[in-house]
Amino acid sequence: MVIDVELRGVTKRFADIVAVDNVSIQILKGEFFSLLGPSGCGKTTTLRTIAGFEDPSEGEVFISGQSMAGVPPFKRPTNMVFQHLALFPHLSVEENVAFGLKVKRLAKQEIRQRASKFLEIVRLSGLEKRKISQLSGGQQQRVAIARALVTEPTVLLLDEPLGPLDLRLRLEMQEELKRIQREVGTTFVYVTHDQTEALSLSNRVAVMISGRIEQVGTPLEVYEKPRNHSVAEFMGETNMLGGRYLDGAVEIDGLSVRVTSQASKGTDIIFSIRSEKISIGKTLSGPDNVFKGTVRGVTYRGSDSVYDVQLSERIIIKVRSTNLALESIYRVGDEVFVGWDIDKALLISSLR
Amino acid sequence: MRDKFLQFFRRKVQLRIFSGLSFSLSWFLLFLIVPTAVIFLYSFWRQEYISIIPQFTIDNYAQFLANPIHIPLFLRSLVISAAVTMGSIGLAYPAAYFLAFRVRKYKIPLLLALMGPFWTSYLLIVYAWKIILGYDGILNSLLLNLRLVEQPADLLLYSPFAVIITLIHIWSPWLVFPLYASLEKMDKSLLEAAMDLGATPTQAFLRVTLPLTWPGLVVAVLFVFIPTVGEFVTPALVGGPQGYMYGNLIENYFHLGFNWPLGSSLAFIMLAVVMVMTLLLLRAVGPDKVMESL
Numbered sequence: 074m075v076i077d078v079e080l081r082g083v084t085k086r087f088a089d090i091v092a093v094d095n096v097s098i099q100i101l102k103g104e105f106f107s108l109l110g111p112s113g114c115g116k117t118t119t120l121r122t123i124a125g126f127e128d129p130s131e132g133e134v135f136i137s138g139q140s141m142a143g144v145p146p147f148k149r150p151t152n153m154v155f156q157h158l159a160l161f162p163h164l165s166v167e168e169n170v171a172f173g174l175k176v177k178r179l180a181k182q183e184i185r186q187r188a189s190k191f192l193e194i195v196r197l198s199g200l201e202k203r204k205i206s207q208l209s210g211g212q213q214q215r216v217a218i219a220r221a222l223v224t225e226p227t228v229l230l231l232d233e234p235l236g237p238l239d240l241r242l243r244l245e246m247q248e249e250l251k252r253i254q255r256e257v258g259t260t261f262v263y264v265t266h267d268q269t270e271a272l273s274l275s276n277r278v279a280v281m282i283s284g285r286i287e288q289v290g291t292p293l294e295v296y297e298k299p300r301n302h303s304v305a306e307f308m309g310e311t312n313m314l315g316g317r318y319l320d321g322a323v324e325i326d327g328l329s330v331r332v333t334s335q336a337s338k339g340t341d342i343i344f345s346i347r348s349e350k351i352s353i354g355k356t357l358s359g360p361d362n363v364f365k366g367t368v369r370g371v372t373y374r375g376s377d378s379v380y381d382v383q384l385s386e387r388i389i390i391k392v393r394s395t396n397l398a399l400e401s402i403y404r405v406g407d408e409v410f411v412g413w414d415i416d417k418a419l420l421i422s423s424l425r
Numbered sequence: 426m427r428d429k430f431l432q433f434f435r436r437k438v439q440l441r442i443f444s445g446l447s448f449s450l451s452w453f454l455l456f457l458i459v460p461t462a463v464i465f466l467y468s469f470w471r472q473e474y475i476s477i478i479p480q481f482t483i484d485n486y487a488q489f490l491a492n493p494i495h496i497p498l499f500l501r502s503l504v505i506s507a508a509v510t511m512g513s514i515g516l517a518y519p520a521a522y523f524l525a526f527r528v529r530k531y532k533i534p535l536l537l538a539l540m541g542p543f544w545t546s547y548l549l550i551v552y553a554w555k556i557i558l559g560y561d562g563i564l565n566s567l568l569l570n571l572r573l574v575e576q577p578a579d580l581l582l583y584s585p586f587a588v589i590i591t592l593i594h595i596w597s598p599w600l601v602f603p604l605y606a607s608l609e610k611m612d613k614s615l616l617e618a619a620m621d622l623g624a625t626p627t628q629a630f631l632r633v634t635l636p637l638t639w640p641g642l643v644v645a646v647l648f649v650f651i652p653t654v655g656e657f658v659t660p661a662l663v664g665g666p667q668g669y670m671y672g673n674l675i676e677n678y679f680h681l682g683f684n685w686p687l688g689s690s691l692a693f694i695m696l697a698v699v700m701v702m703t704l705l706l707l708r709a710v711g712p713d714k715v716m717e718s719l
Contacts, residue, residue, distance in 0.1 A: 133645060146620045159618035163636045173622035176632065224623060 075102040083132035094284035107271040110281035167201035173224035214395040287334035305345040315343035348393040350417040360412030468690035485690035502671035517600035525608035558582040583665025607641025
């Protein structure tokens, strides 16, 4: 396995704010790698450090094994698709795509050939002469991607490029990004705050929270096996329950919740149970833990609904349920049973 | 009573709208159209001793072509004006660039400081350059003290060079504003994008910044070129014979020669040439883009 990008202990401070805190990651060749985190977590700064727009306060960036210390952006084998695209308004579609080739002073013939090849890859053939302002949002995205890929960089950096698109177009572009990445085989480093996007596109995801990388893994790993409290809380919709562990169960506000745990007797533990792993029904048998509760809130979302179910005085849990039939949509005040198998709950080792 | 009041009120509003329109219209009429028309009219009249005879003739325009001093002086004015324009841009563009891209704090005070020359009288600036460039002037004593010259250079003052330097000093601050406006408006991430794609800072400037601030540059050119072509005060004071300009010629026809018709035709020819050049320049860039940059 070849490592394309490596960050070693990269820290970036702005005045007294630590934007990126001791980040070390290795990104493999040909990988679709996502940096996922809430806004302001330092993911864009990390990306800009790789591109060379920011110098790390500490640590080093390596691309293809070469240290990038002191290497300006225009000498790095990275290209970026900017958040607001930053397409050149005074140039046509073709001229935008050809920009990187022109500044490298390639022969006219070759510029034309390569520009048209990449316009074909992003499916914009025929729009070469258009002005940027005459394109739709999705087409502009494609120009930005073609412009960044045409010089065949080692790494393509994408800074939330799909943010301003509407949902339908965003899904379409996600598919396109996957296809383009498969076709060109370039390493993609993708920054997003949208978990669905990160999980569905990436080979591996790094979850970044307040400047730190909390977990790196496959989409399945970071979602199903969050390493700590922050990741579990950030990913998906989850219920955090905590109490004293006694003999295979946890006592929480009068409820005895059965869990699988290697924790020693008498210690305080926290576990997380995702809203979609909980079953809900008028009657319920089967799950290891079944509790009776009252629906206190309903968020109807078309394909599914999210219920706030009160189990005891202090415990309200979120339950997500697919809207299979009209009868299985509950209303506020309904008495329901909720339940889950013990292996669905994740033990979060650290108590915050 | 109420109706009367409403009627009065309505009339007042109508009056105001009408007067608002007519104010700008009459302003144009009074200070632009009428004087130009008067000059145009005069240029077709005739001069006899000290009286002007309102009789149509195109003799004045024929004289413009016939007198061998007119056209070379006109060309000299265009060249001096072009040199002033380029020199002013050379000074103002870096200043505007610095203000727009590098300065984060105190932008407004710095911009205001650039207006310093406006607070000094025009004549004072010209006389200051007389002192600097003169035979016993500051520049000559400096050159002498540095032993760069044996004796004071007498080419500094009373030359086209002196006219150009002085006019650059007077006009370059004017340019900072349109240039600053177009640079400030430019999306800075475009420069990052250019650098990211492999453009060196110079390439990024030539391929992105310059074309995007082109309309502002055109406005700047017009700001300086138009008023300096007809310049006559500065050349009269620091120009000497070699710095004598077309504007001086017109002034002399009006003043000393008392030949208003000929002076008018010369002025009108200048107006027409500058206007055509302006229109061509605006058309090359696209008039709406130039308006945007204002």
